[in-house]
């Protein structure tokens with residue numbers, strides 16, 4: 001795992017002895033299957049993983065949090081998925097890379113877990129198929145994607161404590177999704193080329209810590225915070241309507257006003273997040289530079305540093321985007337021009 005500067009050799013037979021055959025939740029009988037990630041006794045399985053890691057790595061507690069969580073998630077998924085089958089596993093090399101900055105609000109933990117769960121499920125498919133070619137070119141089915149997302153959600157619990165499930169859903173299904181905790185993600189078919197500047201503040205932070213901070217602000221100011229959260233919900237719903245309109249729109253002048261409306265919602269969302277206490281001086285510096293050029297800018301993920309996103313409507317002059325990028329680069333930020341709505345989990349073999 002070069003991204004977290006970790007190279008480990010994990011003994012296979014002791015892993016199988018200690019962690020294979022995960023248990024179902026107490027109230028459910030039968031044998032655990034990798035097809036039922038939500039029925040796994042998460043706490044018990046994670047406890048076994050932690051005990052095993054302390055056994056094979058006596059210095060486990062002094063490792064950096066990044067490395068600890070990556071190892072815990074890896075063993076959790078490997079034993080949870082492969083260890084619930086009678087597929088024979090042999091020694092293997094697994095290497096996981098990423099282009100994302102870790103702990104910066106672009107869901108690197110979910111993307112890591114989604115890729116790993118996808119790879120392990122594909123390995124199971126290849127191992128349990130009689131013909132090696134049977135699954136060679138096939139991508140994941142919708143049911144498989146749902147399982148990948150659920151496994152990744154379990155890993156997010158290891159990383160974040162109380163994740164909503166939005167990051168694993170976005171990483172798995174790609175495109176754009178409408179998401180509310182506890183509900184199935186809804187796919188929005190926008191066919192939009194929504195351009196953004198993704199700006200890395202280079203201020204690292206931990207999502208778990210920020211989420212806990214918001215929870216404590218809410219505990220002291222419950223009614224006010226609930227109104228802010230409700231306002232965020234309204235903004236998101238309106239933004240979705242605007243995105244759908246933009247995706248179907250044909251008339252340029254309508255499009256321009258829809259983009260302006262989206263920019264307004266973009267800024268309002270940032271201000272509400274700021275009221276919850278998750279902005280940062282570096283994010284405000286980036287926002288000021290974007291504002292000076294008439295562009296909307298908001299924080300992403302849990303805030304507190306990490307990334308800002310500047311919306312670039314199609315009418316924006318190239319010189320405006322280049323001027324903003326140079327300005328931000330000169331101030332030590334990293335800038336990537338990209339579009340929103342990637343492909344989701346997919347196989348390349």
Ligand SMILES: Nc1ncnc2c1ncn2[C@@H]1O[C@H](COP(=O)(O)OP(=O)(O)OP(=O)(O)O)[C@@H](O)[C@H]1O
Pocket residue numbers: 001002003004065066067068069070096097098101102103104105106107108109110112159160167205206207208301302303
């Ligand atoms: N390529 C990778 N290899 C190994 N571990 C990774 C990799 N990418 C992410 N991780 C794990 O994910 C953790 C980062 O999770 P964290 O939630 O703090 O950041 P994030 O997911 O980038 O931010 P956010 O959840 O706010 O979008 C790291 O501590 C590490 O354990």
Ligand SMILES: C[C@@](O)(CCO)CC(=O)[O-]
Pocket residue numbers: 105106107160162163164165166167207211301302303
């Ligand atoms: C900050 C948060 O909304 C996303 C982190 O990328 C937390 C969550 O939804 O679990």
